[in-house]
Amino acid sequence: MAHDAPTIAETLRRQGISRRGFLKFCATTASLMALPPSMVPAIAAALEKARRPSVIWLSFQECTGCTESLTRSHTPSIEGLILEQISLDYHHTLQAASGEAAEAAREAAMRENHGKYLLVVDGSIPLGNAGYSTIAGISNLDMLKETAAGAAAVIAVGSCAAYGGLPAALPNPTGAVPVSAIIKDKPVMNVPGCPPIPVVITGVLAHFLTFAALPELDDRGRPKVFYGESIHDRCYRxxxxxxxxxxxxxxxxxxxxxxxxxxxxxxxxxxxxxxxxxxxxxxxxxxxxxxxxxxxxxxxxxxxMGPLYKPLSMPIAPVQMMVGAAAAGGAIAGTAMAMRNRAAKKAAQAAHQKVTVDDLEKAK
Amino acid sequence: MTPLELLTWARGPGLSIALAICAFGILLRLFEIFSLGRKADLSKAREHSPGSGWRTILSRSLPPPGLMKRAPVTYIGGYVFHLGFAITLFFFVPHIELVRGLTGLSWPGLPTQVIDISAVAGLLALIAVLASRLSNPVKRLLSGFQDYLAWLLTFLPLATGYLAFHHLLIDYTLALALHILSVELLLVALPFTKLFHTVSVFVSRWYNGDIFGRKGVAS
Amino acid sequence: MPSTDSGAEHGNALPILNEIRHALARLLESGETSVIDLGALPMGPQDEAELLAALGEGEVEATINAGGPSSVRETAFHGVWLLTHRNEAGETLARFIEIAFVPELLMSQAEDVADSAAALAKKLGQAQNG
The missing domain is CATH 4.10.480.10 (Cytochrome-c3 hydrogenase, C-terminal domain)
Incomplete structure (x- = not known):
């Protein structure tokens, strides 16, 4: 990324978009980033200075559902995002180049934008056998470490990259782990979902390109604006x-x-x-x-985390058998206790000695 | 362990363990208590009073004359707590769902606003009876560790449930997990503490009423 | 898949209407404008229809053609505007309710006016020279 590259505002203006059109863009961007409309001036000011960031997208143990989701974003459209606002330098599903040319593009982007590019990851990383998942003969673990080294920030898109997801489901045969288990020295943002909402993916990308930083994250590394409240609390039902x-x-x-x-x-x-x-x-x-x-x-x-169709307050596993067995055990133990108590009583009765007044008189 | 994993444990193995201990304990104690028996009463009954035991079950639920004035906190607090707790326990829809999940039985629930009021009333009553227990020298003298334990084990499910429902202080998932865990603690302790009265209260009342009936005390 | 529930009343429109009422009071008192992002609020299928029906149709309707058509419509309540931003493909990007005497986007922007002034001057200069 050359330093005299045009800012996003300049790019839009060169395309003949008026200030009014730019403000509309800022307003829709604010809505996209789930920021309040009062942030529009700040977004406008930031976009005046923002330059197209280089983005490298790595796909590991995943199903391409996250990329499918991304391509369904209408605001900004993925075409608009790639062509105008970000420089997507590597994404092995969306890029035209393949084989060595593709890897060369990744290496070139890493070299030219060292310390500044954004790394997006979807899919989990297998720690079991390196051969479980490779790209161009490079294991997922090596590629992630190598590419994250020069990144400004890492975005883990989808539940697999964020938490391990389906590959990490029990019994986790490949030893799958999320990005955050490997990358400890860079800001890692989790954008979970299977897949995440399309405009949430583009929303966090827009946030990075607008403010050149990740949005505010919660204690699980998720952007608060999108993951701050539960579905239940915001549900129209x-x-x-x-x-x-x-x-x-x-x-x-x-x-x-x-x-x-x-x-x-x-x-x-x-x-x-x-x-x-x-x-x-x-x-x-x-x-x-x-x-x-x-x-x-x-x-x-x-x-x-339990059956999909059982209410949250219901037990996950059937407990009747275990409780029945415990109750039977209690009854048996209770009977044993009763027998012991009765035996003690009987023993006490048997040991009972009769004492008459005469005996007491004698004892004096 | 994330809050959701804790919740999953609480809904799964945790609940199984707690229910198993509770069922084991209740059966154990019932067998033990009923098998103990009483000494044969060789004296002749003062008067024949059939139903004395049954009447006592009801009459002991009402304050005897005068006591309402002498111990208002105990009586009013006791009523409010027990009613609030019972309404919250039996008529909050997620609780009914739990019973349905365990037994297949279900009944209509109440709106959350009613549950909310019941829970708050129960909590306030618990705080009031604790304050009375601590400030009244006689009650304080009579109270032992088990009394405070029983109070805490009853207070926690109501308090964590309230926090979970209103999303106060802690994240909902964690609050729900803590709520279920606190109920599991209550279940585990129930058979082995004074909390066993939930099972034995009417049995012992019947017994007392029947014995007093034989001795000529009107119930 | 569109909504399966029909005819249910969720009552989610009411708080928004109250928020608009407060915003109108602020506009009159201090001239402060407010913008509500409809994409950030929980809305059921009937809630939105209910809200729009409650707001009604007003006297002004405008279309802004900048990066796709945006419609700006005053509701039956003066000072309450409904803005719908669309992209070139006509897909809705965002919807706002703006409580203002004139929505910000309807006004010409200083930067555009400056550009236009320069462009007009250039055009006149060419005409005079030519």
Whole structure:
């Protein structure tokens, strides 16, 4: 990235976009970044100075769902983002180059933008056998370490990169770990979700390119603006939870009326994400609006946190057998205790000696 | 361990262990208590009073004349706590879901606003009876470690449940995990402390009423 | 998949209407404008229709063609404007309710005016020379 490269504001102006158009861009960017509209002047000021950052995107043990999600972002569109606002120098699914040329592009971007480029990772990293997942003959672990060394910051996109995800689900055959388990000396931001909401991915990228820094993170490394509140707290069906109106099955009266899905196993109360407000597919809907409870895909270890369709307050595993056995054990132990007590009583009775007044008189 | 993992443990192995200990303990104690028996009463009953035991179950739930004035905190606090606790326990929908998950039985719940009021009333009553226990010299003298333990074990589920529901102080997931864990502590301690009265209260009342009935004391 | 629930009332529009009421009071008292991002609020399928129906149609309607068409519409309540930003493909990017005498984006921007002044001067100069 040359230092005299045009700023983003200059690029937009060269494209014939007016100040008014720029302010509109800032307003939609604020909305995209989930920042309050009062931040628009600050965003405008930051974009006046911001330059196109170089982005390297690495895909490890993943399903490409995160990239599929990214390409469905409409604000800014991925085309707009790549062509105008960021320099996506390596992404083995989206780039035209392949083989050695692709790796050369990654190395060149790392060299030219050392210390300044943004590294985006999707997928988890296997620590078991290095051969479980390689790119161009390089193990995922080596490629991550090598590429993270010169990065300004690392964004772990998707639940696999953020928490281990599906590959790390029990019994975790590849020894999969998240990015944060390996990279300790760089700021690592987690953008979990399976996949994350498209505009959340572009939103955090927009934040980095606007302010040249990561947004404020919570204690699990997630951007607070998107993951600060639970689905349940921001759910439009929340009033029904409070009124005690629940769908009991997926096709009953309550389901048709759009009542709360808690009893059908909705994980909204323990899931922190922006689905309920940002929504999916250009803000059309999100799972709960479509009549299905949240499955908690953006929470750590969601594959192993119990059945999807059991309410949160229900036990995860059947306990009846164990409790029945314990009760039977209690009854047996109680009977044993009773027998011991009775034996003690009998013994006491047997040991009982009769004493008459005469005996006492004699004892004097 | 993340809060969600803690919650998963609490909903899984933790709950199984707690329920198993609770069931074991309750059966153990019931067998023990019932098998102890009483000394045969060789005296002739003063008067025949069938149903005396049953009447006592009810009458002992009402304050005897005069005591309401002498120990208002104990009585009012006791009532408010027990009612608030019972309403919160049995009519909050997630709790009913738990029972349904365990037994298949379910019944209609109450709106969260009602539950909220019950829980707050229960908490305030618990604080009031504790204050009375500590400030009243007689009560303080009579109180031992177990009394304070029972108080704490009852207070914690209400308090953590309240924090979880209102998202106060701690993250909801952690609060929910702590709430379930505190209930599990309560379940574990229930058979082996004075909390066993939840199981034995009406049995012992019937027994007392019946014995006093034989001795000619009206219930 | 669109929403499956129909006819349910969630009542999420009411708090927004109250927020608008307070914003109008602030506008009158101190001239302070407010902007509400509709994308940041929990809204069910009926809530939005309810909100828009409650706000109604006003006297002014404008389209801004800058980086895609944006519609600016005054609601039946004077000073309460509904802004919908779209990209070139017509996809909705963001929706705001702005409580102001005139929405910021309707006003010409100083930088654009300066550019235009220069452009007009250049045009006139060319015309005079030519």
């Amino acid at each position: 929340r009033p029904f939870y409070d009124q005690g109106k629940f769908a009991e099955t997926f096709d009953d009266e309550g389901a048709r009326k759009g009542w709360c899905l808690f009893k059908l196993g909705c994980k909204g109360p323990v899931t922190y994400n922006a689905c309920a407000t940002t929504k999916w597919n250009q803000g059309v809907s999100f799972p709960i609006q479509s009549g299905h409870g949240c499955i908690g895909c953006s929470e750590p270890g969601f594959w192993d």
